Amino acid sequence: MHITDYQKQFTEDDAVGWDAIDTELLKIYPDQEPKHFAPIIHYALGGEEPLDGISVYESDKQTPHFHFVTYGFSELYYNEKSAGYNFSKFGFELTFRLKKESDDDNINWACNLLQNIAKYVFNSGKWFEEFHFIPANGPIRSDFDTDITALAFVQDPELGKIQTPHGEVTFLQMVGLTTEEYELLKENPKTYETEKTIKKLKLNNELLITDLLRKLSIK
Numbered sequence: 001m002h003i004t005d006y007q008k009q010f011t012e013d014d015a016v017g018w019d020a021i022d023t024e025l026l027k028i029y030p031d032q033e034p035k036h037f038a039p040i041i042h043y044a045l046g047g048e049e050p051l052d053g054i055s056v057y058e059s060d061k062q063t064p065h066f067h068f069v070t071y072g073f074s075e076l077y078y079n080e081k082s083a084g085y086n087f088s089k090f091g092f093e094l095t096f097r098l099k100k101e102s103d104d105d106n107i108n109w110a111c112n113l114l115q116n117i118a119k120y121v122f123n124s125g126k127w128f129e130e131f132h133f134i135p136a137n138g139p140i141r142s143d144f145d146t147d148i149t150a151l152a153f154v155q156d157p158e159l160g161k162i163q164t165p166h167g168e169v170t171f172l173q174m175v176g177l178t179t180e181e182y183e184l185l186k187e188n189p190k191t192y193e194t195e196k197t198i199k200k201l202k203l204n205n206e207l208l209i210t211d212l213l214r215k216l217s218i219k
Helices: 003-009 016-028 108-124 179-187 191-202
Strands: 035-037 053-059 065-071 087-099 133-135 148-155 161-164 167-178
Touching: 016 053, 016 065, 016 161, 016 167, 053 108, 065 108, 087 108, 133 179, 148 179, 148 191, 167 179, 167 191, 179 191
Parallel strands: 087 167
Antiparallel strands: 035 053, 053 065, 065 087, 133 148, 148 167, 161 167
16 A cells, blocks of 8 residues: 555554454454453553453354454554555464363463463564464463463464555464474474474364364374
8 A cells, every 4th residue: 555545544543454453353253242352551651461452252163262363463553654565564463263161261371372472573573474383381371281382373264364554464373282293393394394284183173273182193
């Protein structure tokens, strides 16, 4: 988008990038008001949490699960300097699908996980792309008996990519990996190996929903 078109269409009061994300989510969840988690003190004002917000939707597709979507890795607000860029800020937002457990609806830990990953990105200046993977240095949920100890990043099966006035935004979904899966990828950290792992997971889990109770190997 050319700067003059940007100035005509938007004002300094517009949350340009945020609205672009909401527009895409409205297509998938037209009748749902998500739970929204936002830091008490904004990061730019000295707060410790980099993300401006995390919305959590409830989905019954495939199996009941929570669908987390971040706000903050991309350019969210009116910014003429970002108009027409190829990529909006880091060029992505994170998502995460977590299988619901009937006796446990605690999702705060997942929001903390997303904020911790944001701290790494903001402090290091490094970003994630599809088929990257990282260790969680332990279970991704510390107070739960789980063998999910690493994360891979893939394009969200429903949200994909969008073009915003600030550039492209890819919705990168975090997918939980078992210790065994991570160790295998660590031995051969090639993109095509991660892609093979994801394809195997999708055979029985098309939406790549993370199940904290999953322990089976995909070999």
